[in-house]
Amino acid sequence: MIFMDVIGSWLSIWPKAKNANRRSGKFARCWLFGIVLCLATFLNLDSAKSLPHYKPNHYKQHIFISLNYNWEQTYCLIDLYHHESRFDPEARNGSHYGIPQGRSKYLATVNGIKQIEWGKRYIGARYGWVDKDAGIPNACKAYDHWLKKGWH
DSSP states (O other), X not given: OHHHHHHHHHHTTSOOOTTOOHHHHHHHHHHHHHHHHHHHHHHTSSOXXXXXXXXXXXXXXXXXXXXXXXXXXXXXXXXXXXXXXXXOTTOEETTEETTTTBSOGGGGXXXXXXXXXXXXXXXXXXXXXXXXXXXXXXXXHHHHHHHHHSOO
């Protein structure tokens, strides 16, 4: 009973019409809250762009874990992606997109984690693998190339 009195007094902070029934006012506010909640849920599910925008440290942690805790390759890949895009998944430089700055239009449509995975496969295919079974590309070789040529 005390709980209902507290809730009732809390809900009474919203203005209501003078002649409105107290229960119908609470009922209307509940419906309004439910409608807003449903709209917010449905509007966020329609595209991959609505996925959360992670901070650069989240991407760095993902790189470290996905490279099987290999410090050397992690540092090289982080430095490379920092210079390429500052870990901005929406970065664009001419026809190059995303964190790895690849020429694939696919990178413009996916989130940062998928962009990093795409970039790892690209580096592995172009510069070789440190451990192909574990999915660790030779990021240091790609970074050395970037330091010499300005692209990878």
